[in-house]
Amino acid sequence: MNRLLCIIALLIAMITITSCVKRFENVKVGMTTSQLKDVVGSPDSIRNDFFAEVWFYETHLVSVSCDTVTLIRNKAEIQAEVRDMQKEIDRLKAKGY
DSSP states (O other): OHHHHHHHHHHHHHHHHHHHSOOGGGOOTTOBHHHHHHHHOSOSEEEEETTEEEEEOSSEEEEEETTEEEEEEEHHHHHHHHHHHHHHHHHHHHTTO
16 A cells, blocks of 8 residues: 555656646747747746847747747757867867867
């Protein structure tokens, strides 16, 4: 009986955690900002960059122009790209470029 209660509690916790995760796979280019907020909520912060806004979330950034989503990027992917670029810069420096 104790084991059954633990399993039920674990299942409830997993369902709760899963339902709280922001669903960026449902965010699409062309959505309005209202649709974006409906799917993933309000951003943690917003930065204005010339003709677009960048909406920052915990795991993603979203570029918005004229109330429309124009780009969705995963922060972890961006960080990996920056590391790869830094490795290439270091390699070129080592070769004397």
